Amino acid sequence: MKKVLPFLAVCALSLNSYAQQTPFEKSGGTETATYQELIGFCKQIVQKYPEAKFLEYGTTDIGKPLNLLVLSKSKDFDPVSLRAKGKAVVLINNGIHPGEPEGIDASMMLIRDLLEKKKLPENVVLCFVPVYNIDGMLNRSPYSRVNQNGPKEYGFRGNYRNLDLNRDYIKTDSRNSQSFQQLFQEWKPEVFVDNHTSNGADYQYIMTYIATQKDKLNPAVSAYMNTQLIPVLLDKMKERKFEMIPYVNVWGDTPDKGYEGFNDSPRYSTGYSTLFNSIGFVVETHMWKPFDQRVWANYGFMDELMNIVEKDAKQIVETKRKADESIKTQKTFPLNWELDTAKKATLTFKGFEGVHKSSEVSGLDRLFYDHNQPYEKTIDYCNDFKPTQSIEKPWAYVIPQSWHKVIELLKLNGVQLKQLGKDMTLNGEMYRITDYKTAQRPYEGHYNHSAVQLRKDTMSVKFYKGDYVVQVDQPVNRYIVETLEPQAIDSYFNWNFFDSVLGQKEGFSDYLFEDMAAEMLKKDPSLKARLDAKRQTDPKFAQSAYAQLDFIYKQSPYYEPTHNRYPIMRLLQPVYLK
Template identity: 40%
Template sequence: MTAAQDDPYSTPFESGNGNRTATWAECIAFYERLAARFPGVLHWRQIGLSDTGAPIHAGVVTADGVFDRETLRRQRRPVFFNNNGIHPGEPEGIDACMALVRDFCLQPDRLAALGDTVFLFIPVYNVDGCINRQATSRVNQLGPESFGFRGNGRHLDLNRDFIKCDSLAAQVFNRFFTAWDPDVMVDTHTSNGADYACTMTLIPTQPDKLGGGLGDFLRERMLPAIYGDMDRRGWPTCPYVNLLAETPDDGIEDFLDLPRFSTGYAALHHTIGFMPETHMLKPFADRVASMRTLVEVVLAFTLANAARIQALRNEARVAAARQTRWPLTWRNDHDRPASLRFRGYQAVRTPSRLGNYERLAYDRSQPWEKDIVHFDRCVEDIAVAAPKAYLVPQAWREVIERLQWNGVEMRRLEADQLFDAARVYRVQQVASRPNAYEGHMFHDQVTLASHTEPFQARAGDMWVPLDQPNARYAVETLEPEAHDSFFRWGFFNSVLEKKEAFSAYVFEDTALQMLEDEPDLRRRFEEWKTANPAKLSDQGAVLGFLFAHGRRHAEPEWRRYPVVALMQAVPLVTARA
């Protein structure tokens, strides 16, 4: 028996053969032993349930044994958050975190080095997937010998669920993240894709999207320090290899981390996020070692710069409350290329034995090192003038509760109120993905028309002011054109359906009268006929156009986006409910 196998605090990875990861049961039992033996170091508790009813746990490590969240918040203690097992087939973070927490318990100097910083962690986020074990779902991955599955109990990818919160796990995570408000987050993963020399690659919160002084600090100070320290510790790291073409030779661009992903979600809370991605074809033992090193490197930087990070986050919150213009979508900026020194392997193409095409492979006997293009900037694509507030009708309960889970300040109207200058959207057109995406028919393209009008709010509707620290979350979920708005995820799909129809033999006469009574309809109908001559022989198309565009039988709620943006916060009239 090896020393590791004889050690009651060795992890399954350490006591195994370097190609084994802990099961969920082993992981939880390990932390329970540590928490029982070291109650002044580790506080361990259940924070919720998964969709299959399994418990989700979290741990807190502090150097002084203070674990109460409200006390720590009052003391303004920095919080470093390590999330693991969101994709349990990518388990390096699970094993690395176990060893790191164990060492906090056993090594007083390491614990003391935390100072005032709180080490917060979720050992296994996707519990359902971790329990669902096999050795085949990661098609291109080298080890470990057995691992969990990407999907949770509802077959959802939790790294697409942070905004829509279809899973109980995401609902737990939203509340947990908001309550603890971490300053820095590391969410551990394994990469798919091209072959290259680095074991570790890194997706940070995109600095331009993070914005302001916080984004500048991440780009100019934090990332160079992390890459430099990883290199000095023997694990050279490069940006995530997000290819421009088929191979790295042609360059890479920053991953656009939308709010559906962990780092994009973190940005909505002005948290600096990192998604380390170890390379799938490197030995599992190397992947675990590089992952632990990455967590330690980011933690060390956080410890040394905690006051500055907290100050920049506070500045970001103040700026959000005063912002007059909000970006809604972003794109990679191909007008400002940077250069990245990259170590890759020669791409080789040979005839396939399966079909009439050439297959790609990488020849590790032909390594190369050269500068490649790296598009590391993003620019705004669509932006909108900031309203004073939003009004969310009380009927949309699932939207209101997600805002609440994320700490968005709001007030329930106690009486009917008439607001002037409300920005109202009407949906002109949506283009949705042809197949379901994470349980939704996601709207990839949204075309809107907007106008300003008075708006009658009802007692019980929710008034969401934007002069608040959590304005960014509100804007990027409630503005329908935003990358991951609630509208794009289908929360308001019922407004896209017209509720009444017509019988053609009756409506034919009505339509003729509507053309007499409505000059604007007559004009639009003439334009439509000119543009669509082939449709004039289709009675359904002709009457359908007139029914949809005429005023007589208009349904005001049809294609009208229910959430309105108030350009003035003061109501015109307040009436008793």
């Protein structure tokens, strides 16, 4: 790490010559900007430079607007116009976890330097969210990240509702998420960067990265990202003395045992952006490296990424356009994924020996990374994922208008919906939820479902004027399918949007239903046979009078047909919708 310091000192001296110094620079690299300083900086920038515009998108849970600072060399700030001109959009998100503030300070300096030095790219429009979790940034202290090496004070991970916003991209409990999705869908970035700080294992690198999981991204976009963009980016960062490797997601207790890529489902920022064919990066500086080095590494990453996108802008824009078009006609969609352990690669890893010594606290063994024993080893690395479950898309989904939040989120994410002009009985597939698991403790405000088991029935169901039809022939098909198919890992169902259908509204009184049940068994020998078979295979069931009555009740016309029935129809054939 000592080799980095002279370079950092030169950077600091050259940047400090500019008039608009940031709090990071004024403090000698020990402090991060406050919210007030950050917003004040952005307002000064747009007053001084016509190539910058400061926008507001909705509000956040703390009542302040979500801001976007846009840099456009042509002074065109209309996303539709810019897309028509073939400009590539790079969206940089800062402060989703404000205790990880490097991106905030690095972005402030990069914005100023690009404008001051007149180095704005010709073919790229840069969009910066100065801070996403404003709520957490205002909750400032020196204590919430106990193992972090600076700055002196910083924000808090949770927002005003104590939500982790990097788990909120599908369920959208926060106003922050609503406003961000509005922003994202308006600008439709080709490249998305989410700046973070990591904890976990110790190693020699100042910064690691999570790229959009390559197997989940559209093949053409993935091929460009992995064979062109990332190799060049890593070479450039190495030239800057900020060598990088993939995020260290260890198998054992230390990295030399090997590790795997990160499975970024849609609840996460890059999992969400993947649904819309955007190349995504989560940048992870290492929390125990000096704060100033972490900021400069973040600065270098954004600068080098911008340069590559500028050079390849035409290719990147065209590749995403083709991906969006191909999604319209794609028939099969993977819903869930697992690591393919049969495909194992290697990478060169620069770490520190993990040794064990006696704990001064417990007297037991503890892990200790010995910086006096640096190493360079070839280790195993798995970054191939395979789908474990896929679905054939229907022609359309039909959604009762009563499910307000579902409708609002689909609209927010650019999904085109049509409404029925009159009451209609439609024939299609309906899911029956036959089994599922529910978390025993809340996770981000929800008791998530998982391991959903379904029975698919073809039936006729009455829908009403104003109910919604979502045809699956859109560039946002992945968002549609992965939220509306209940078995998908981050479906609306798994985030508890439809829990009311799991509650039975009517039942029976056992002492009264006994005689009716006995009569039903006399009249329906097949029902009696099914009951006898159930008794034979399930001893617990055989010893429960109530369970046997319930078995009969649920196969009678008295049992409500909507209990455990997922309310959204899969319409397989085109229907004329009035």
